[in-house]
Amino acid sequence: VLFRRRRRSHTSRAPAAAVAIHKIMDPAVAHRALVENADDFSNRPVPPFITFLADSNGGRRGESLATAPYGPLWRAFRCNLTSETLHPSRLAYLAPLQREAITDLVASLRLSAGEGAVSVRDDLYAAVFSVVARLCFGDGVDERHVRAMRYVIRDFQKYAVGEVRASPGSVRAKLAEWRRLRRLLALHRRMGELFLPLIAARRESRPPPCDGRRPYVDSLIDLRVPAADGNHQAKEGEQRGVREDEMVNLVSEFLGAGTGTVAACLEWALAHLVNSQEVQKKLRGEVDGGGDAVSGGRSLIRGMPYLNAVVLETLRLHPQVSFVQRHVHGDAAAAVLGATASGGDLFVKFTVGDIGRDKKTWKEAPDEFRPERFLPGGEGENVGPLPGPKEMKMMPFGAGHRFCPGVGLAMMNTKCFLAALVREFEWTPPTDSEDFGGGVDLTELDTFVKLIKTPLSARLTQRT
Numbered sequence: 273v274l275f276r277r278r279r280r281s282h283t284s285r286a287p288a289a290a291v292a293i294h295k296i297m298d299p300a301v302a303h304r305a306l307v308e309n310a311d312d313f314s315n316r317p318v319p320p321f322i323t324f325l326a327d328s329n330g331g332r333r334g335e336s337l338a339t340a341p342y343g344p345l346w347r348a349f350r351c352n353l354t355s356e357t358l359h360p361s362r363l364a365y366l367a368p369l370q371r372e373a374i375t376d377l378v379a380s381l382r383l384s385a386g387e388g389a390v391s392v393r394d395d396l397y398a399a400v401f402s403v404v405a406r407l408c409f410g411d412g413v414d415e416r417h418v419r420a421m422r423y424v425i426r427d428f429q430k431y432a433v434g435e436v437r438a439s440p441g442s443v444r445a446k447l448a449e450w451r452r453l454r455r456l457l458a459l460h461r462r463m464g465e466l467f468l469p470l471i472a473a474r475r476e477s478r479p480p481p482c483d484g485r486r487p488y489v490d491s492l493i494d495l496r497v498p499a500a501d502g503n504h505q506a507k508e509g510e511q512r513g514v515r516e517d518e519m520v521n522l523v524s525e526f527l528g529a530g531t532g533t534v535a536a537c538l539e540w541a542l543a544h545l546v547n548s549q550e551v552q553k554k555l556r557g558e559v560d561g562g563g564d565a566v567s568g569g570r571s572l573i574r575g576m577p578y579l580n581a582v583v584l585e586t587l588r589l590h591p592q593v594s595f596v597q598r599h600v601h602g603d604a605a606a607a608v609l610g611a612t613a614s615g616g617d618l619f620v621k622f623t624v625g626d627i628g629r630d631k632k633t634w635k636e637a638p639d640e641f642r643p644e645r646f647l648p649g650g651e652g653e654n655v656g657p658l659p660g661p662k663e664m665k666m667m668p669f670g671a672g673h674r675f676c677p678g679v680g681l682a683m684m685n686t687k688c689f690l691a692a693l694v695r696e697f698e699w700t701p702p703t704d705s706e707d708f709g710g711g712v713d714l715t716e717l718d719t720f721v722k723l724i725k726t727p728l729s730a731r732l733t734q735r736t
């Protein structure tokens with residue numbers, strides 16, 4: 273499918289001319305582009321908000337990991353995040369944070385359990401956010417401050433994906449888009465007001481690392497990055513610290529990417545467990561027999577193949593990031609995809625949901641929730657959250673050089689929370705759910721992350 277749209281930007285990655293958009297739904301083609309030709313498929317298009325932000329900032333554009341062009345600055349940001357904060361050896365120290373978040377979550381849900389149907393979305397989001405915020409800023413951030421950060425990140429994600437109700441190109445549509453960008457700008461300023469004092473306090477005095485954890489902001493304070501980038505000339509090898517505008521972007525990216533996706537994944541998994549009592553029973557059997565997944569940490573969770581299968585099946589069916597985008601130069605697009613673009617460049621959009629439900633790859637009812645397919649002997653045996661070097665069966669965390677660096681943290685948090693919620697409660701449909709065959713409605717809604725259109729509401733019975 274080829275269609276066109278117009279963009280303006282400061283960078284060579286998003287020229288002023290019309291850029292064609294090419295949509296990929298086939299896993300084999302996605303593998304050829306993202307994995308086999310990763311070097312040519314490693315830049316993303318610049319989101320309109322980043323351009324708007326740069327315009328309001330005298331043309332200067334602060335990058336984050338997701339927006340930085342593939343090159344030395346991106347590499348410095350990415351190495352720092354993966355080695356200092358998200359390295360598997362560091363994730364092992366997260367258990368106390370997860371345990372506290374789960375205790376609070378269970379206590380909050382207990383209060384509502386037994387009072388009819390419970391809507392869980394806000395509680396799940398708050399619980400995941402509390403872990404990610406402490407991983408980011410360390411312990412001791414005032415609860416009210418954490419709540420304020422949670423609201424601003426949530427609002428930012430809400431407005432980041434514009435919903436254009438007026439006809440495209442009309443004055444009303446342009447006005448609505450302008451208002452949306454202004455609102456995002458105000459939220460971005462608010463993020464600075466909330467994050468920068470915390471970062472300044474850690475610059476002043478840093479408590480010794482707790483339990484082997486090193487907050488993300490500490491690593492950013494110490495980080496040196498190449499001085500030359502798209503905005504600045506510098507001598508070869510010259511380095512600088514991370515600027516304040518970059519800090520705000522990197523921190524908001526960490527909090528936003530680390531929370532919304534995982535909370536949505538949990539909500540999807542729970543919705544399927546409500547609709548499929550058999551799967552829930554089987555999962556509970558494994559969790560009950562498996563000891564304390566949180567205290568036992570990664571090793572115990574690794575010993576829960578059905579829990580892993582439930583999470584993978586959720587990611588396959590409802591990937592929380594609906595599409596992965598790349599900005600590709602015309603020659604590479606022609607060579608790899610056989611696609612031509614008159615302007616020279618091409619935006620390529622990989623639709624992650626279609627790839628995970630591809631009928632050639634998934635032969636056993638690809639649209640149905642069947643975690644068993646990931647167990648030994650199933651068609652998804654040996655399939656993990658990331659595509660392998662030889663083939664792709666799904667790509668919920670993307671692929672190639674820019675795959676999601678949070679995959680380990682995401683899988684760990686999702687499994688820990690899910691195991692605890694199934695151990696503590698029995699999840700059944702609300703009494704008024706006859707409209708959906710006695711279960712809950714699973715219609716998807718594509719926002720910043722893919723959500724259930726009607727937030728999950730279920731009856732929770734506490735287990736004794």
Ligand code: HEM
Pocket residue numbers: 337338339350525526527529530531533534537591592593595596597667668669670671672673674675676677678679681682
């Ligand atoms: C269920 C949870 C998650 C899902 C489904 C998810 C999915 C994705 C996807 C599809 C991408 C784009 C990959 C590509 O372009 O090839 C991405 C990028 C990214 N994700 Fe995640 N993600 C999740 C959790 C997390 C977490 C926990 C973090 C960190 C705390 C995180 C941080 C990032 C960052 C920084 C990028 C940009 C990477 C780069 O450009 O180099 N994500 N994620």
